[in-house]
Amino acid sequence: MLVNFFLKRRVKKALENKNLQKALENAVNHYNRNFKNAIEGLEWDKLKRRVREIKERSVSRLPELLERFVKEAERAGAKVYVAKSKESALKYIGDLILRKNEKIVVKAKSMLSEEIELNSYLESLGIKVVETDLGEWIVQLAKEKPSHITAPALHKTREDVAELFSNYFGKKIEPDIKELVKIARRELRKYFLEAGVGISGANIAIAESGTIVIVSNEGNARLATSLPPLHICILTPEKIVETIEEASVILKVLPKISTGQKVTTYVSFITGPSRTADIEKEIVLGAHGPEELHIVIIDDKRTEIREDPLWKNVLYCIKCGACMTICPVYDIVGGHVFGSPPYPGGIGLAITSVLKGRKEIKSILDLCSDCKKCDSHCPSGIPISKLLIDLKRRRGLDLLDRVFLPYFGSNRIRKTLNTFLSLLQLPFLKDGFINLPLSSSKLFPAISLRKYKGNERGNVLLFLGCLIRDFYPEIGESAINILKKAGFEPFTSDDLVCCGAPALHLGDLKSLKNFADKNLSIFEKLNPEYILTLCPTGNGIMRKEYPEIDERGRKWCERIFDFSKFLIMKNFPLERKGKGGKIYYHHPCHSLNFAGIRNEPLEILRILGFEVYEEDFPTCCGFAGAFSFQFPEISSSMLRKKIESIERESPDFVVTSCPGCILNLRGGLAKIGKKNKVYHIAEIINQELL
Numbered sequence: 133m134l135v136n137f138f139l140k141r142r143v144k145k146a147l148e149n150k151n152l153q154k155a156l157e158n159a160v161n162h163y164n165r166n167f168k169n170a171i172e173g174l175e176w177d178k179l180k181r182r183v184r185e186i187k188e189r190s191v192s193r194l195p196e197l198l199e200r201f202v203k204e205a206e207r208a209g210a211k212v213y214v215a216k217s218k219e220s221a222l223k224y225i226g227d228l229i230l231r232k233n234e235k236i237v238v239k240a241k242s243m244l245s246e247e248i249e250l251n252s253y254l255e256s257l258g259i260k261v262v263e264t265d266l267g268e269w270i271v272q273l274a275k276e277k278p279s280h281i282t283a284p285a286l287h288k289t290r291e292d293v294a295e296l297f298s299n300y301f302g303k304k305i306e307p308d309i310k311e312l313v314k315i316a317r318r319e320l321r322k323y324f325l326e327a328g329v330g331i332s333g334a335n336i337a338i339a340e341s342g343t344i345v346i347v348s349n350e351g352n353a354r355l356a357t358s359l360p361p362l363h364i365c366i367l368t369p370e371k372i373v374e375t376i377e378e379a380s381v382i383l384k385v386l387p388k389i390s391t392g393q394k395v396t397t398y399v400s401f402i403t404g405p406s407r408t409a410d411i412e413k414e415i416v417l418g419a420h421g422p423e424e425l426h427i428v429i430i431d432d433k434r435t436e437i438r439e440d441p442l443w444k445n446v447l448y449c450i451k452c453g454a455c456m457t458i459c460p461v462y463d464i465v466g467g468h469v470f471g472s473p474p475y476p477g478g479i480g481l482a483i484t485s486v487l488k489g490r491k492e493i494k495s496i497l498d499l500c501s502d503c504k505k506c507d508s509h510c511p512s513g514i515p516i517s518k519l520l521i522d523l524k525r526r527r528g529l530d531l532l533d534r535v536f537l538p539y540f541g542s543n544r545i546r547k548t549l550n551t552f553l554s555l556l557q558l559p560f561l562k563d564g565f566i567n568l569p570l571s572s573s574k575l576f577p578a579i580s581l582r583k584y585k586g587n588e589r590g591n592v593l594l595f596l597g598c599l600i601r602d603f604y605p606e607i608g609e610s611a612i613n614i615l616k617k618a619g620f621e622p623f624t625s626d627d628l629v630c631c632g633a634p635a636l637h638l639g640d641l642k643s644l645k646n647f648a649d650k651n652l653s654i655f656e657k658l659n660p661e662y663i664l665t666l667c668p669t670g671n672g673i674m675r676k677e678y679p680e681i682d683e684r685g686r687k688w689c690e691r692i693f694d695f696s697k698f699l700i701m702k703n704f705p706l707e708r709k710g711k712g713g714k715i716y717y718h719h720p721c722h723s724l725n726f727a728g729i730r731n732e733p734l735e736i737l738r739i740l741g742f743e744v745y746e747e748d749f750p751t752c753c754g755f756a757g758a759f760s761f762q763f764p765e766i767s768s769s770m771l772r773k774k775i776e777s778i779e780r781e782s783p784d785f786v787v788t789s790c791p792g793c794i795l796n797l798r799g800g801l802a803k804i805g806k807k808n809k810v811y812h813i814a815e816i817i818n819q820e821l822l
């Protein structure tokens with residue numbers, strides 16, 4: 133939980149960089165809109181499932197497909213080199229270019245080339261390397277690293293690029309995007325014609341035909357792979373699929389998820405070097421395109437993880453970059469802070485840990501707030517957050533974590549500490565908040581020691597969770613009222629402990645198992661018909677994590693329901709009674725990405741006669757449990773954006789389904805002295821029923 137000092141400094145710098153903030157915001161807004169349009173009318177989830185199946189199948193047969201690809205590519209006239217390490221790949225490529233006595237290389241975008249630091253290696257051999265993808269060229273001129281795998285210069289605004297070009301060309305260039313593109317085109321054209329070598333990556337490789345597939349928009353990949361007499365393609369083995377049909381499924385998904393395009397402008401299928409048989413039907417290599425095609429397949433520790441049930445997921449990545457673009461933390465700090473180049477974001481941390489070792493990303497891991505948005509967005513179904521939790525587990529706990537976790541796992545410690553804190557807070561209480569400058573962005577709610585009155589036994593057990601128990605008992609009481617009205621016998625137990633969210637976030641699966649053990653034992657003892665949650669994190673953890681760590685969890689996960697889902701499932705009699713009004717419904721990240729709750733709360737609110745607003749692309753409020761204490765500056769930035777979004781809509785109420793989001797939103801609004809009408813859905817329903 134203690135955050136690395138240098139990481140904090142990088143975060144601060146990123147937050148203070150106004151151009152970066154503007155560039156990120158623009159990029160995310162464009163992506164969201166385009167992506168929504170691109171998938172309209174498609175069975176998107178079905179397509180994603182097909183990608184997952186293809187990747188699973190291909191990776192499980194990787195040695196066989198690799199052998200077949202090599203054979204077929206060579207049959208088509210390519211020369212294939214399979215490199216175990218990046219060093220052997222670099223040597224092969226360097227020697228080849230020197231043997232040909234070539235001095236200029238044009239490159240199409242390839243993150244693999246960034247990974248193996250190909251440019252600096254070739255430059256050390258006296259070879260000039262020119263990036264021809266506009267984003268890569270910008271980054272190359274700026275002597276920086278890409279901040280995103282599909283949009284390397286995503287961190288730059290038009291003004292930044294104009295300044296960069298002005299310095300490069302030695303004259304003032306205006307920040308007009310169209311003009312900037314024209315200038316780049318003019319400048320790079322000469323290199324395409326002069327270069328003796330073109331280097332590219334590949335998005336897919338097809339085993340049945342030995343074909344490499346390259347998708348691009350600018351046209352530079354076509355020029356770089358067809359004008360120079362020598363084309364070197366570098367790729368990693370997990371890019372291989374068996375058939376052209378499988379490749380076409382990935383091609384259908386890749387541009388949509390990556391850039392929000394239905395298809396990319398150019399899709400090149402390259403099978404062997406250029407050739408002609410136009411004279412006497414005799415095949416001659418090197419017609420208008422390259423005479424030689426070398427394919428360098430670089431493993432570099434990748435296939436070592438193929439047997440690991442969790443880590444083989446990394447090999448399913450199709451490098452679309454979407455998990456970065458939609459990551460709420462990435463969107464605040466950008467790629468240079470979040471991850472080790474060239475792979476930023478959550479999956480970047482996972483890939484880097486495989487390639488460079490866990491030490492490399494140890495301190496950056498904390499940047500993941502565990503919102504799980506990347507998991508649900510990834511077209512290959514990669515459980516990115518799980519990989520990061522596994523990395524945290526291997527990293528272990530620091531001293532602060534060890535002090536902090538027992539509070540959640542022991543009701544005795546929690547109650548004692550709460551009693552002590554509730555006395556301490558007295559002089560600072562104002563309107564239900566502790567008025568201390570603890571955080572720059574929000575006030576904290578007062579601790580409540582209120583006891584629940586009610587049955588000790590019944591048929592519906594309410595799992596209240598820490599925040600409702602200690603801060604918002606009225607939410608629990610509202611839920612109990614509603615359930616009673618519906619004819620159930622709701623009850624709760626004082627012996628239940630925290631669901632284990634803080635332990636999971638810190639990767640402490642041992643403590644999570646202890647929490648699960650305590651709660652599951654109570655479930656066994658009380659044997660309720662249903663267990664209802666009022667928090668999506670608790671819901672997700674108990675339904676999805678408990679079964680994986682404790683056999684009893686499998687039985688109980690069937691009986692655990694989110695409160696709103698339960699009311700809809702049981703056809704709870706809802707009717708319009710109040711005078712309605714406009715509600716801004718805030719979707720908690722874990723509702724959407726973990727517990728699978730989206731429509732039910734909205735449906736309830738609409739039945740109750742409210743006009744409901746939801747964001748097209750729901751954003752995080754910045755709570756994220758321990759994360760908001762580790763990175764209050766990032767959390768504040770998210771909260772500020774959320775409050776701006778709320779204010780734009782001028783709702784009568786803000787409603788959500790997560791007590792953590794309530795804590796953040798109420799505290800944030802209170803801090804800036806705004807009208808504070810943030811409710812849990814159970815409170816709103818209860819109010820309407822009164």
Ligand code: SF4
Nearest residue numbers: 449450452453455510
């Ligand atoms: S992890 Fe998934 S979303 Fe992220 S780059 Fe890979 S395929 Fe795309």
Ligand code: SF4
Nearest residue numbers: 459478500501504506
């Ligand atoms: S879980 Fe959330 S914060 Fe973590 S990498 Fe994924 S999207 Fe980013």
